[in-house]
Amino acid sequence: MKAGLTLAAVTLLGLAACVDNPPQALPQLDAPYYRCRVQPVVDARCSMLACHGDVRRPFHSFTRNRMRLVGSNEQRNLPLSAEELELNMKSALGFVDPAQPDESWLLLKPLDADAGGYYHRGKEIFQAGDVFLDDEDPDYVTIRGWIAGETEDPACVFAGTEGAQ
Amino acid sequence: MGRAACGLLALLAFGVARPVGAENRVASNLSLYSDDDHTDVITSVTRVSGDPWSGGTLEASYLIDIISSASIDVVSSATDRFDEKRQAIGVGGRHDFGGKTLSLNYGYSHEPDYDGHGVGASFDMELAERNATLGLSYALEISKIGRSADPTFSRDLLTHAIDVKGSQILTPWLLADFGYSLGIQDGYTAKPYRYARIGAVVPGDDGLTGVSAVPEQHPDFRMRHALYGGLKAHLGAEHAVESRYRLYLDSWGLNGHTVELLGHLGWTRSFGARLRYRFYWQNAANFWQFQYDEPREFMTRDRELSPLSAHMVGLKVFGRIEDFWVFEALQLTAKFDGFRYSYRDFPLLPHRMGFVMESGVEVVF
Numbered sequence: 001m002k003a004g005l006t007l008a009a010v011t012l013l014g015l016a017a018c019v020d021n022p023p024q025a026l027p028q029l030d031a032p033y034y035r036c037r038v039q040p041v042v043d044a045r046c047s048m049l050a051c052h053g054d055v056r057r058p059f060h061s062f063t064r065n066r067m068r069l070v071g072s073n074e075q076r077n078l079p080l081s082a083e084e085l086e087l088n089m090k091s092a093l094g095f096v097d098p099a100q101p102d103e104s105w106l107l108l109k110p111l112d113a114d115a116g117g118y119y120h121r122g123k124e125i126f127q128a129g130d131v132f133l134d135d136e137d138p139d140y141v142t143i144r145g146w147i148a149g150e151t152e153d154p155a156c157v158f159a160g161t162e163g164a165q
Numbered sequence: 166m167g168r169a170a171c172g173l174l175a176l177l178a179f180g181v182a183r184p185v186g187a188e189n190r191v192a193s194n195l196s197l198y199s200d201d202d203h204t205d206v207i208t209s210v211t212r213v214s215g216d217p218w219s220g221g222t223l224e225a226s227y228l229i230d231i232i233s234s235a236s237i238d239v240v241s242s243a244t245d246r247f248d249e250k251r252q253a254i255g256v257g258g259r260h261d262f263g264g265k266t267l268s269l270n271y272g273y274s275h276e277p278d279y280d281g282h283g284v285g286a287s288f289d290m291e292l293a294e295r296n297a298t299l300g301l302s303y304a305l306e307i308s309k310i311g312r313s314a315d316p317t318f319s320r321d322l323l324t325h326a327i328d329v330k331g332s333q334i335l336t337p338w339l340l341a342d343f344g345y346s347l348g349i350q351d352g353y354t355a356k357p358y359r360y361a362r363i364g365a366v367v368p369g370d371d372g373l374t375g376v377s378a379v380p381e382q383h384p385d386f387r388m389r390h391a392l393y394g395g396l397k398a399h400l401g402a403e404h405a406v407e408s409r410y411r412l413y414l415d416s417w418g419l420n421g422h423t424v425e426l427l428g429h430l431g432w433t434r435s436f437g438a439r440l441r442y443r444f445y446w447q448n449a450a451n452f453w454q455f456q457y458d459e460p461r462e463f464m465t466r467d468r469e470l471s472p473l474s475a476h477m478v479g480l481k482v483f484g485r486i487e488d489f490w491v492f493e494a495l496q497l498t499a500k501f502d503g504f505r506y507s508y509r510d511f512p513l514l515p516h517r518m519g520f521v522m523e524s525g526v527e528v529v530f
Contacts, residue, residue: 018416018451019384019417019418019450019452019463021451021452021462022461023459023460023461024459024460024461024462026459026460058360058380090363090377091378093377094377094460095379105380113316113317117317118315119312119314119315119316119317121314
């Protein structure tokens with residue numbers, strides 16, 4: 001009886017395996033391209049305080065005159081810091097798939113469902129269509145270019161990010 | 166669906182001719198769940214059963230529950246609160262072949278983001294001059310997981326459950342039971358609303374997010390084992406004490422132990438109570454982390470996969486009145502369970518306390 005119970009316990013322990021869970025590298029995408037071409041799109045179309053300018057959102061972004069990492073109200077309009085830009089890019093990197101750029105959440109969430117995009121609650125809240133009505137929107141094409149590996153001059157400057165290079 | 170279910174209930178309860186000695190039953194239960202994580206659930210279940218032929222029983226049930234939640238899972242994704250309704254119907258039948266019983270059942274459950282069909286079969290038999298029983302059951306559930314208000318999201322999940330159980334009378338006053346359950350999940354088991362967090366916490370965010378967030382990703386396959394057993398000692402004709410233990414292991418590295426103690430009190434044959442205390446402890450699934458240092462193939466922030474322990478105490482009282490009005494009997498039950506969960510490594514919700522209150526009425530005719 002005792003031997004049987006021991007055998008059963010050992011068998012069960014043997015059945016309970018573990019999940020192999022190797023680390024995955026974050027996608028290596030071009031930081032200057034993000035700073036000078038993607039960040040302006042996010043500023044203009046995503047990072048309002050009621051939307052992704054809220055740190056509780058899985059995808060969130062710091063933006064001048066909106067959500068800031070540190071500082072007082074009077075400092076809210078200062079250029080984005082290098083740290084804020086880095087955090088913004090890392091937040092975006094969680095939603096990209098460089099191996100299949102068109103399958104990236106960063107593109108499919110704001111793309112209208114009629115054009116093949118995912119459900120996006122922002123469309124319901126504002127009732128004014130989704131961010132990108134189709135995949136020919138120039139801003140959609142810009143973000144897609146970043147995910148697909150396009151690069152920008154490291155010395156590029158975009159208004160509002162001068163202090164963050 | 167609600168109207169069809171009501172029609173089926175009425176047919177079973179009143180429209181079936183019954184053999185001598187058979188019983189028909191209609192039961193209704195109403196329960197309220199509430200916890201300090203701002204989640205409330207009201208559940209109503211109606212069941213009818215009848216014995217349309219000798220040895221045979223047919224039954225049907227209809228469940229509806231209404232959930233209102235602003236739990237930390239919801240709030241941490243910047244959603245204020247959600248309200249949801251779930252409905253489920255079940256039909257089943259069994260036949261007693263004289264010491265051997267075969268049962269079949271089917272169920273359907275619907276929520277705005279979930280549809281599930283389940284079928285099951287079980288076979289139970291008495292052995293050793295009714296001193297022992299043996300049972301075998303299998304259930305299959307085919308689920309479609311969606312995302313509320315999102316027609317573009319749909320994932321499949323297949324769940325198999327096999328259960329082997331038995332019981333043995335050891336002495337005239339001592340009964341033992343034991344069993345083994347095997348569960349297999351194949352498909353999407355994550356929550357489409359939940360995100361894993363990567364990187365250091367951003368200052369001022371109260372730990373709600375990290376530098377990056379990615380949709381939760383679980384392995385597509387999970388094998389679950391449970392070994393359980395219990396001893397029930399009768400103290401005189403009406404009272405009993407019972408102790409139970411359950412060991413749980415799965416292929417995600419999660420181990421759990423459940424210990425339960427129960428006291429059954431019968432002041433008369435028709436009025437009694439049950440007291441119970443349950444303790445549960447588990448470690449974490451081996452891919453669970455509250456905050457990941459780097460991206461992993463599998464990532465989750467599901468607190469139910471984190472290390473946790475739980476205490477529960479409960480009281481249930483029940484009474485039966487024979488020859489009540491036009492019925493053969495009326496049975497009433499009331500139940501209260503209070504619980505406290507502790508999530509050791511989940512700082513957003515270190516503890517969760519709550520209760521479940523339930524009342525039930527059943528008529529036999």
